[in-house]
Amino acid sequence: xxxxxxxxxxxxxxxxxxxxxxxxxxxxxxxxxxxxxxxxxxxxxxxxxxxxxxxxxxxxxxxxxxxxxxxxxxxxxxxxxxxxxxxxxxxxxxxxxxxxxxxxxxxxxxxxxxxxxxxxxxxxxxxxxxxxxxxxxxxxxxxxxxxxxxxxxxxxxxxxxxxxxxxxxxxxxxxxxxxxxxxxxxxxxxxxxxxxxxxxxxxxxxxxxxxxxxxxxxxxxxxxxxxxxxxxxxxxxxxxxxxxxxxxxxxxxxxxxxxxxxxxxxxxxxxxx
Numbered sequence: 667x668x669x670x671x672x673x674x675x676x677x678x679x680x681x682x683x684x685x686x687x688x689x690x691x692x693x694x695x696x697x698x699x700x701x702x703x704x705x706x707x708x709x710x711x712x713x714x715x716x717x718x719x720x721x722x723x724x725x726x727x728x729x730x731x732x733x734x735x736x737x738x739x740x741x742x743x744x745x746x747x748x749x750x751x752x753x754x755x756x757x758x759x760x761x762x763x764x765x766x767x768x769x770x771x772x773x774x775x776x777x778x779x780x781x782x783x784x785x786x787x788x789x790x791x792x793x794x795x796x797x798x799x800x801x802x803x804x805x806x807x808x809x810x811x812x813x814x815x816x817x818x819x820x821x822x823x824x825x826x827x828x829x830x831x832x833x834x835x836x837x838x839x840x841x842x843x844x845x846x847x848x849x850x851x852x853x854x855x856x857x858x859x860x861x862x863x864x865x866x867x868x869x870x871x872x873x874x875x876x877x878x879x880x881x882x883x884x885x886x887x888x889x890x891x892x893x894x895x896x897x898x899x900x901x902x903x904x905x906x907x908x909x910x911x912x913x914x915x916x917x918x919x920x921x922x923x924x925x926x927x928x929x930x931x932x933x934x935x936x937x938x939x
Contacts, residue, residue: 699839702836702839703839703843705836705839706833706836706839706840706843707843709832709833709840710888711828711829711831711832711888712829712830712832712833712840712843712844713888714829714884714885714887714888715779715825715826715828715829715885716825716829716843716844716847716848717847717851717881717884718779718783718821718825718881718882718884718885719821719822719825719826719829719844719848719881720847720848720850720851720852720881721851721877721878721880721881721884722783722786722817722818722821722822722825722877722878722881723818723822723848723851723852724848724851724852724854724855724873724877725786725790725814725818725855725873725874725877725878725881726759726815726818726852727852727853727855727856728855728856728858728859728870728873728874728877729755729811729814729815729870729874730856731855731856731859731860732859732869732870732873733751733752733755733811733870734748735863735867735870736797736807736867736870737751737804737807739865740866740867741803741804741807741867743804751808754808754812755808755811755812755815756815758812758813758815758816758819759815759816759818759819760819761816761819762815762816762817762818762819762820763819763820763822763823765819765820766778766819766820766823766824769820775824775825775827775828776828778820778824779820779821779824779825779828779885780882780885780886781820782817782820782821782824783817783821783878783881783882783885784882785813785817786813786814786817786818786821786878786881786882787875787878787879787881787882789810789811789813789814789817789878790814790871790874790875790876790877790878790879791875791878791879792810793807793810793811793814793870793871793874793875794868794871794872794874794875794876795871796810796871797866797867797868797870797871798868798871802867807867814874814878821881826844829844830844855873855877858873859873
């Protein structure tokens with residue numbers, strides 16, 4: 667695999683012609699990059715949708731970090747059963763990204779996001795309250811987690827497109843900052859699941875509910891200052907990126923689980939290639 671990547675790199679360097687010449691007005695020096703980042707953060711619409719989408723994504727990362735303990739240790743699911751549960755809930759997210767493309771034919775990103783985050787917040791709060799009072803069993807938890815992750819399939823592509831809508835020249839810097847904020851928030855939420863760990867399912871519900879509620883609060887607080895509409899082509903591009911990246915990431919996570927617990931007798935190492 668490494669040899670193939672190296673070969674592709676060499677082919678790109680020596681055989682792929684450069685379509686855009688270097689611009690003397692565009693500097694990659696650290697001070698210039700930081701100035702562009704500062705300019706991006708001056709755009710209120712970028713800040714609102716970036717942090718709203720980052721906190722919804724943080725709930726997803728919290729789920730990935732905490733769901734093995736909840737389903738296997740708290741609810742007593744076998745390793746094999748958990749693999750199927752994880753795949754089913756992940757399927758809800760992937761299906762939602764496909765449905766989102768069809769819904770955009772009749773409505774706009776600005777209308778989809780508040781509804782998606784609202785339902786995600788409801789699912790997160792229900793998870794937290796139900797886990798705290800031992801209301802939920804395995805089936806109800808699967809349903810609520812599926813709703814939570816499905817809402818992410820609507821939120822991520824539309825919020826990302828709206829965050830980048832105000833930019834033309836600084837679109838690359840804005841996209842880099844968007845990804846950085848999402849990854850940092852996701853890492854923090856995953857850590858919080860471990861920090862609050864008390865051998866129950868409550869910490870997972872707490873973090874997922876808090877992330878979704880924070881996203882909804884950010885969105886409702888700043889909704890009035892949004893001026894730029896999302897370009898549907900940009901939404902579709904982000905949706906495809908989201909679909910492919912989630913597919914790859916979830917496939918890797920699922921294979922990791924299958925290998926760890928030896929759920930099947932197949933040579934699963936070959937699936938990673």
